[in-house]
Amino acid sequence: MTTLNILMAQMNTLVGDFEGNTQKVIETLKRAEAERQEPVLIFPELTLSGYPPEDLLLRPSVETRVDKALEQIKAAMTGDGWLIVGYPRRIGHALYNAAGVLHRGELIVEYCKQRLPNFQVFDEKRYFQSGTESCVVKIAGLAVGLSICEDVWDPELSKEAAAKGAELLINISASPYHRGKRDQRWRWMGDRARETGIPMVYVNQVGGQDELVFDGGSFAVSASGDVCAAAPNFNEGEYWLEARRKEGVVELSGLDVAKPLDELAATWHALVLGLRDYVNKNQFRGVVLGLSGGVDSALTLALAVDALGPARVEAVMMPFRYTSQISVEDAAEQSLTLGVKHKVISIEPMYESFMEALREEFAGLEPDTTEQNLQARCRGVLLMSISNKKGLLVLTTGNKSELAVGYSTLYGDMAGGFDVIKDVPKTLVYELCRYRNSLGPCIPERVIERAPSAELAPDQKDEDSLPPYEVLDRILELYVEKDYSASAIIATGMDTQDVYRVLRLVDLNEYKRRQAPIGVRISQRGFGRDRRYPITSGWALGD
Known part of the structure; x- marks a missing residue:
């Protein structure tokens, strides 16, 4: 009977930090060798560079950095451990997304990724050439087929490894x-295992990288395609498995299937992790945000506290003549509940100073949204000044629905460094608020129950200028995430006037979104690197 002690190293890397990532690999190796005999450590894709390295891959020193990292790892391999680790590898004039197998200070074999994703947030064909050969290597007496991420979605590549004698696919x-x-992952991996009759181990990166969040959730499937082991989602960690060949059959055991998170819980964890890693990896002391008494800023504050702790979060209420007393009270109550530093700074004096300076320019012109935008810009100036003085990152609080239709002010409520709810539709904002309250006191119930309002004009309500959010979010989902045309959306039963009004707003406000802060991506089509539409365009509306 042959037994492999497999360690799924679900690692949180820092893009570009070859030295730091390499040191984490070495430290993991030392721990594993102290715990198990002849351990087989599996690290995520492009571990040494972090993922995605983007145009760092075009820097001439990448090859040198990879070579240095591999030499450091080889020098540290004084025991009997095996390593499977990802890195960018230059071969001749081509750069590949590679996985190396190392043992006793030697690079045994390298495999180059064959299927390069070039859709949604992926640009791998910009940087890498495709590998052309499958790879099966003997590891501690077991024939192991290697693949990298997208490779496993192609049934033919797994079948090629099986044809070469693979007993286990990694x-x-x-x-x-x-x-x-x-x-999706569980289903696709299960399909590959059933098609080949070979068990599979899947090891995924965890952590936030700019707008992307990697959720870990490394797992294994049996030869019958059933998930037989799974690590927790959103947690960095080291998870042991055993692969045993007995009478020609390889079975996986040694790790339970972690209890899956429901969709709301998973979304919450993704937002928290994305915010935490953005703040910490960019070395901000903490965050500051405008707490208006509304639901979006309330959700943002809750996420910030869960991500960073109350000591690193500051909330500023910036009232104006249209701000209701309820909003002032609710903002103060939430800050007290969560234990964050809370300030109240009126924008009235600033606004009046601006209006006096603009008196001649505005003479004879009727008030309009200009005055409303000026209120938002006064608040943006205050928050950015606090940011500069205290070294705090400004969190903006715009949700996906508002950003889609331009219901936001450039250099006002859009002024800041990170928007954690940027990809969260308004209807989901409410669901997440209720979810967080189910975990413990957090957001005043009155904030959730009140009709949403920017409070930039007397008795203002969001639905005065937008369709109800249930309607708006359905139209946006079909247009932005699923690429439906106007006629296709109308055919689902949506009102024609609402559809054309919303689609026109989406198209017109691309210029605003280009200037918006990045935020955590939780959908299959977020604004940012996911959806790259021209600002200047003669495209017919809604096609």
Whole structure:
């Protein structure tokens, strides 16, 4: 009987930090060798560079950095451990997304990724050439077929490894989260195992990288395609498996299937992790945000506290003559409940100073949204000044619905460094608020129950200028995430006037979104690197 002690190293890397990532690999190796005999450590895709390295891959020193990292790892391999680790590898004039197998200070074999994703958030064909050969290597007496992320979605590649005698298939991945992603992975990996009759181990990266969040959730499937072991989602960690060959059959055991998170819980964890890693990896002391007493800023504050702790979060209420007393009270109550530093700074004096300076320019012109935007810009100036003085990152609080239709002010409520709810539709904002309250006191119930309002004009309500959010979000989902045309959306039963009004707003406000802060991606089509539409365009509306 042959037994492999497999360690799924679900690692949170820092893009570009070859030295730091390499040191984490070495430290993991030392721990594993102290715990198990002849351990087989599996690390995620492009572990040494972090993923996605983007145009860092075009820097001439990448090859030198990879070579140095591999030499450091080889020098540290004084025991009997095996390593499967990902890195960018230059061979001749071509750069490949590679996985190396190392043992006793030697690079045994390298495999180059064959299927390069070039859709949604992926640009791998910009940087890498495709590998052309499958790879099966003997590891501690077991024939192991290697693949990297997208490779496993192609049935033919797994069949090629099986034809070469693979008894176990290992996939290293850097697969970003979106809602529903875990079920997709389990289904696809299960399909590959059933098609080949070979068990599979899948190891995924965890952590936030700019707008992407990697949720980990490394797992294994049996030869029958059933998930037989799974690590927790959103947690960095080291998870042991055993692969045993007995009478020609390989079975996986040694790790339970972690209890799956429901979709709301998974979304919450993704937002928290994405915010935490953005703040910490960019070395901000903490965050500051405008707490208006509305639902979006309330959700943002809750996420910030869960991500960073109350000591690193500051909330500023900036009232104006249209701000209701209820809003002032609710903002103060939430700050007190969560234990964050809370300030109240009126924008009235600033606004009056601006209006006096603009008196001649505005003479004879009727008030309009200009005055409303000026209120938002006064608040943006205050928050950015606090940011500069205290070294705090400004969190903006715009949700996906508002950003889609331009219901936001450039250099006002859009002024800041990170928007954690940027990809969260308004209807989901409410669901997440209720979810967080189910975990403990957090957001005043009155904030959730009140009709949403920007409070930039007397008795203002969002639905005065927008369709109800249930309607708006359905139209946006079909247009932005699923690429439906106007006629196709109308055919689903949506009102024609609402559809054309919303689609026109989406198209017109691309210029605003280009200037918006980045935020955590949780859908299959977020604004940013996911959806690259021209600002200047003669495209017919809604086609």
